[in-house]
Amino acid sequence: MHAIPHLLLVDDSPLVTGALAVLFEETGHRVSVAGRVADAVAGCTADAPDLMLLDVSLGDEEGLAVLETLRAAGLTPPRTVAMTGHDDAATRDRCLAAGCAAVLVKPVPTRELLRVVDGLLGG
Numbered sequence: 001m002h003a004i005p006h007l008l009l010v011d012d013s014p015l016v017t018g019a020l021a022v023l024f025e026e027t028g029h030r031v032s033v034a035g036r037v038a039d040a041v042a043g044c045t046a047d048a049p050d051l052m053l054l055d056v057s058l059g060d061e062e063g064l065a066v067l068e069t070l071r072a073a074g075l076t077p078p079r080t081v082a083m084t085g086h087d088d089a090a091t092r093d094r095c096l097a098a099g100c101a102a103v104l105v106k107p108v109p110t111r112e113l114l115r116v117v118d119g120l121l122g123g
Contacts, residue, residue: 005121006030008049008077010040010066012059020053027114040066044077051120052077056084056095064098071099079120083108 007029009017017033024031032047034040036058044052044066056063063082070076082095087105095103102116 004028004030005050005123006032006047007117008032008034008040008043008052010034010052010058010063011055011083012036013055016055023110023114024117029117037061037063037065037069041069041073044070044075045073048075049077051079051081051117053081053083053117054100056082056086056091064095064100067098067100081116081120 005028007024009020009024009031011017011020012035014035017035021031021033032043032049034043040052040054043049052066054063054066067076067080076099080100082100082103083106084091084095084103085106092103101120104113104116
């Protein structure tokens with residue numbers, strides 16, 4: 001029997017994380033939520049996720065700083081999917097260079113989100 005995949009949702013909007021938490025819990029995932037870089041780093045340290053959905057813009061913080069901080073501490077989540085409202089090559093390239101496995105443009109269609117997450121988790 002496989003362990004239940006653990007997702008860390010990093011977004012500063014409680015509406016977004018609430019909706020995504022319901023979606024992923026209903027599709028058989030264990031979900032943790034963080035709204036700031038420090039919270040995401042602490043979450044990854046305390047309970048390493050199998051996959052992190054990372055909003056690139058966290059209010060006044062750069063979401064990709066989560067990956068930089070984890071890498072500096074020797075802790076990198078196995079898979080990270082960046083979510084951004086910017087549909088441009090520069091943003092995409094920055095996310096991929098930071099170590100993201102995929103970059104999705106918001107609003108992300110539910111089927112595409114589930115397909116990408118399941119694909120990265122080997123489902």
